[in-house]
Amino acid sequence: MPALPALPSDADLRRQIQFSAADGRIWLAGQRMVLMHAGSLGILRSELMHTLGPTAARRLMMRVGYASGERDAALARQLRPQADAFAMFGVGPQLHMLQGAVHVTPVQLEIDLAGGHFHGIFDWQHSWEVETHLRDFGPQGEPVCWTLLGYASGYTSAFMGRPVLYKEVACAGCGQAHCRIEGRLLDAWPDAAELARDYAPDALPDHASLSLLPAWPAPMAAEDRPEPPADALGPLIGRSAGFAAATALLRKAAATQVTVLLTGETGVGKERFARALHALSARSTKPFVAVNCAALPGELVESELFGTEKGAFTGADAARAGRFERAHGGTLFLDELGELPLPAQAKLLRVLQDGQIERLGATQPRQVDVRLVCATHVDLMEAVRAGRFRQDLYYRIHVYPIRIPPLRERPDDIEPFARHLLERFALAHDKHISGLTDRALHALRSHAWPGNVRELENLVERSVILADAGGAVDVEHLFPDSALAAPTHQLQPSGRLGQVQAPACHTGLVDQLLAQPLDLAALEAQLIEEAVARHHGNLAAAARLLGLTRPQLSYRLNKIREF
Numbered sequence: 219m220p221a222l223p224a225l226p227s228d229a230d231l232r233r234q235i236q237f238s239a240a241d242g243r244i245w246l247a248g249q250r251m252v253l254m255h256a257g258s259l260g261i262l263r264s265e266l267m268h269t270l271g272p273t274a275a276r277r278l279m280m281r282v283g284y285a286s287g288e289r290d291a292a293l294a295r296q297l298r299p300q301a302d303a304f305a306m307f308g309v310g311p312q313l314h315m316l317q318g319a320v321h322v323t324p325v326q327l328e329i330d331l332a333g334g335h336f337h338g339i340f341d342w343q344h345s346w347e348v349e350t351h352l353r354d355f356g357p358q359g360e361p362v363c364w365t366l367l368g369y370a371s372g373y374t375s376a377f378m379g380r381p382v383l384y385k386e387v388a389c390a391g392c393g394q395a396h397c398r399i400e401g402r403l404l405d406a407w408p409d410a411a412e413l414a415r416d417y418a419p420d421a422l423p424d425h426a427s428l429s430l431l432p433a434w435p436a437p438m439a440a441e442d443r444p445e446p447p448a449d450a451l452g453p454l455i456g457r458s459a460g461f462a463a464a465t466a467l468l469r470k471a472a473a474t475q476v477t478v479l480l481t482g483e484t485g486v487g488k489e490r491f492a493r494a495l496h497a498l499s500a501r502s503t504k505p506f507v508a509v510n511c512a513a514l515p516g517e518l519v520e521s522e523l524f525g526t527e528k529g530a531f532t533g534a535d536a537a538r539a540g541r542f543e544r545a546h547g548g549t550l551f552l553d554e555l556g557e558l559p560l561p562a563q564a565k566l567l568r569v570l571q572d573g574q575i576e577r578l579g580a581t582q583p584r585q586v587d588v589r590l591v592c593a594t595h596v597d598l599m600e601a602v603r604a605g606r607f608r609q610d611l612y613y614r615i616h617v618y619p620i621r622i623p624p625l626r627e628r629p630d631d632i633e634p635f636a637r638h639l640l641e642r643f644a645l646a647h648d649k650h651i652s653g654l655t656d657r658a659l660h661a662l663r664s665h666a667w668p669g670n671v672r673e674l675e676n677l678v679e680r681s682v683i684l685a686d687a688g689g690a691v692d693v694e695h696l697f698p699d700s701a702l703a704a705p706t707h708q709l710q711p712s713g714r715l716g717q718v719q720a721p722a723c724h725t726g727l728v729d730q731l732l733a734q735p736l737d738l739a740a741l742e743a744q745l746i747e748e749a750v751a752r753h754h755g756n757l758a759a760a761a762r763l764l765g766l767t768r769p770q771l772s773y774r775l776n777k778i779r780e781f
Contacts, residue, residue, distance in 0.1 A: 222324050224773075225308045230297050231316055246313075247293050256318075256656060260350030276364045277416050283368025284417055290314075290369075291376035303329040310373040311340065320345045320366055325398070329378075334403070336374065336382050342366065342397035343768070348390045349659075356457045357630055361386035363397055371417070374401055383413045393459055393630075447494035454487075454494055455638045458630040460623035464491070467620045472498035477570065479555075479615050480593040482622035485670035488593040489553060491622060496549040501589055504548030507541050512554035519562045520578055527579035542575050542586050549589045555615070556596040556607060567611045590615070625667040625674065626756070632662050635671070639678040640691065647682055652690045661693045666756040743778045750775065 234247040244251040266275035287310065294309040307329055311322035326339040342363065351362040361367075367386050374382040381404035388398040404410050447454045447465050454465065471478050472495055480488040489508060496506045514522055525540030541550060552558070558566065569575055570590065574583035592615050601607035625632065636654060644651045654662075658681075667673055681695035731741075746764065750771075753759040761771040 221773075222327060223304065225312060225324070226298075226301070226305045228312045228316060231293075231309065231312055234293070234297070235316070247296070249289060251317075256346045256350055259346070260354060263347075263350065264354050279364040280368035280371075280416050281419075283365035283370075284372030284375075285368075286365075287369035287372030287374070288376040291373045294377055303331060307374075307377060310370075310377065314366070314369060318346065319369070320363070320397075331378070334378070334380060336378050336401065336403055337406075338374070338401045340370070340399050340401075342399065343390075344660075345390060345397055348397065351391050352630060353633060357393055357459070358389075358391045360392065361389035361397070362391040363389060363399075366397075367399060368417075370399055370401060378403075380404075381414070383407065383410075383417075385413070447491075447498060454490060455635045456628065456631040457634060458623075458628040460628050461631055464620055464622050465494075467618075468495050469498060471495060471618055471620070473500075475589055476618045477589075477615055478591045479617070479619045480591065480622060481619055482593075482595065483624045483670055484595045485672035486622045486624055487671045488595075488622060489551065491620070492549070492551040492553075492591045492593065495591060496551075496589075499549070499589065501548045505545050506549050506551065507545035508551040508553060509541050510553045512557035516559050519559055520565065523562065524565065524575045525577040527577050537577070540575065540577065542569065542588055543584065545588050546586050547588075549591055552590065552592045554594060555592040556594040556598055556601050560606075560608065563608045563611050567608065567614060570611075570614045625670045629663055632667075632674070633659055636662055636674060636678055639675055640682065643679045643682040647679075649682060649685075650688050651682055651685055652688060655690045655692045657693050658691050658696055661696060664758050664762075665697075666753055666759050668754070742774070746771065746774055746778060 234245075235251075236245045238245065244253060263275070263279065266278060269275075270278065290310055290313050293313070294306050297309060298306045304327060307327070308324075311324065314320055314322055321343040323341040323343070324338070325341055326337065328335060328337040330336070345363050345366060347363045347366060351358065363386055367384055370384045371382060374384070382401050383404050384399045384401040385407075386397060386399050388394040388396070390397050404414060407413055447468055454461075456462070456465070468491060478492075478495060480491055482488055492508070493506060496502060509523070511519070521538075521540065523540050523542060525543055526538050528535065528537045552566075565575075569586070569588075573585055573587065575586055576583050598607055598612050598616070602609045602612050636659070640651060640654060662674075669676070677696050678691075681691040684695040684698065685691045746760075749760040749763045750757065753763070757771055757775070758768045761768045764771060766774075
């Protein structure tokens with residue numbers, strides 16, 4: 219199927235929005251509008267679910283969205299009477315975006331007003347309902363964009379003059395990359411009666427039956443609710459699927475003596491996972507000893523790990539126990555294992571084989587009882603092929619690997635972890651901070667996180683210092699040198715909403731470009747590819763650099779790479 223054209227300019231819609239500060243009203247083409255905090259709508263949503271139950275709350279919010287969509291549909295023919303069906307229908311998605319509800323990208327759209335045919339597929343990003351639902355309840359097993367879905371159904375039904383209902387076939391609240399909806403005429407759905415039931419007035423419970431509804435979400439029995447892994451610094455924070463998978467493996471390993479290999483990028487928190495593993499194990503009352511192999515000078519590695527006898531070398535005036543002996547009965551954590559020199563690797567292999575170490579200068583081995591946990595951010599098999607790591611040692615420690623995913627693969631963990639860090643650093647710096655603004659949370663979710671959890675810790679601590687006492691952390695406190703979350707529209711003196719213009723290129727750069735033969739398409743392709751490369755494939759970050767939306771950049775990038 220050929221790609222859909224881009225939606226037309228929304229300038230005609232923006233002209234319909236007017237702020238009347240003098241009498242406290244906002245107008246959209248003669249209809250009164252209200253600006254509300256998404257957080258307050260989230261509270262309403264939560265209260266409805268606890269009061270009515272999830273099914274009734276979902277149906278009520280879908281009906282509210284349906285009514286809103288019906289009203290916006292009346293504007294389509296009024297504002298674009300001469301436009302084709304695609305542009306006329308586009309009023310709804312564009313109004314939905316202007317209203318701050320969600321970003322809409324048409325994927326497939328078949329409209330035949332005369333013949334009464336409709337089939338549409340749309341991608342949604344930045345759904346306000348996903349953000350608020352995840353914040354309050356975490357990842358879900360069922361789609362959560364109830365009001366947005368009702369809006370799409372109400373708008374399309376009014377536009378077509380006959381019932382058209384949508385299903386949310388993918389939802390970011392359930393772990394998918396983005397939401398996707400599909401709409402058809404009601405009688406084209408095999409489960410039409412069930413879909414229509416969601417919008418029926420009698421689908422809501424009456425007052426007498428409210429007391430019979432179960433609480434939501436249903437409380438989990440204490441014995442069935444696993445406590446998050448924790449160490450001396452507190453519980454590990456996370457709710458994403460990747461985090462849950464890693465902690466599940468951690469719990470299974472804790473009851474055994476298996477050697478664990480923690481892998482993952484720098485800054486993902488491998489030492490915190492190792493400490494949590496120790497705390498969960500039967501060795502929790504014994505020592506936990508951590509060694510950063512990359513920080514040890516090559517000539518001191520063996521003495522640090524295995525200890526020294528008196529007189530083993532010049533300056534060795536007394537015997538000294540190594541890290542293995544200090545960890546006896548407990549856990550030894552070898553971080554950055556891939557940096558260990560080959561001679562030390564050979565001795566480590568022997569310890570793993572027979573549980574014995576030899577101090578430097580000693581003639582007799584010593585028995586040690588140590589649970590070994592290793593960590594690395596490098597590909598050890600690649601190091602084996604390059605001759606930097608022993609193959610026999612690799613197979614000894616690669617018994618039970620646990621990959622800790624980077625923060626960019628765990629977007630659901632960013633917000634709860636940021637809030638946890640905010641409380642921690644506010645307490646450490648004795649400063650009251652009211653929380654994180656929605657813009658700040660959006661900026662955190664959009665960031666590429668090359669430094670992972672360690673980078674997030676640094677940003678949050680700095681933001682606590684920069685923010686005003688009693689105030690909230692905003693984007694400029696997290697990213698003071700960045701243009702993140704810059705507004706795309708602003709209120710003009712006339713009281714209308716106007717688009718912020720991107721700064722023009724420097725005159726000297728324009729002169730330099732025009733002074734030589736110029737292939738505009740090639741220049742655009744080179745700029746786009748370079749922006750994507752600089753942000754290591756993160757399209758959202760590259761789009762911000764180029765002043766585009768992510769869907770716009772994705773569309774251009776696909777076009778470039780087709781040829």
